[in-house]
Amino acid sequence: AAGVIQSPRHLIKEKRETATLKCYPIPRHDTVYWYQQGPGQDPQFLISFYEKMQSDKGSIPDRFSAQQFSDYHSELNMSSLELGDSALYFCASSFGTGGSEAFFGQGTRLTVV
Amino acid sequence: EDQVTQSPEALRLQEGESSSLNCSYTVSGLRGLFWYRQDPGKGPEFLFTLYSAGEEKEKERLKATLTKKESFLHITAPKPEDSATYLCAVQEGAGSYQLTFGKGTKLSVIP
Secondary structure, three states: OOOOEEEOOEEEEOOOOOEEEEEEOOOOOOEEEEEEEOOOOOOEEEEEEEOOEEEEEOOOOOOEEEEEOOOOOEEEEEOOOOHHHOEEEEEEEEOOOOOOOOEEOOOEEEEEO | OOOEEEEOOEEEEEOOOOEEEEEEEOOOOEEEEEEEEEOOOOOOEEEEEEOOOOOEEEEOOEEEEEOOOEEEEEEOOOOHHHOEEEEEEEEEOOOOOOOEEOOOEEEEEEO
């Protein structure tokens, strides 16, 4: 069965650079979520989109922005990167509004040096 | 105050030794409680969703139950391949999309 696809899998950036993470949800899923997981930490919710509109917002820094496109894929744009942004970034997708099962991708490991 | 608390933080079991993991939550208006399994460096793998007190779900050696204040993940006769971190997450209130995770229970099953 098709799963959530994230790219790239690994990314190394320098401080103050910009990064773009991409997420392709499971076919027919219309909701996308972004989470950040630091080393040894639990996933922290950043933002979600339902039918291409922002549906919920968590602890996403102002330096980050995201959007969901007409084909339902999503991109997380991260600017002015800081060392503390180094983490695993997960995308998840589900069908319909909140309350349904969210399936996670394998993540993008971002390292800021 | 943490909304989701998992215990124990770590658990070592002998192969075949059954046990339970606990997830207690303090959110009001629970929309759903989710269990995930996570291997190091990998994305959380969906296991179960529970919506109302008294609900139970099973999958192979795992069984999840839900009360008004907590959920249990029972592991029957575990195998070494069950070793992973088990995460509990809650979704709160109408219109909420975010999952709030607990810090997980790291399970090690020794052959």
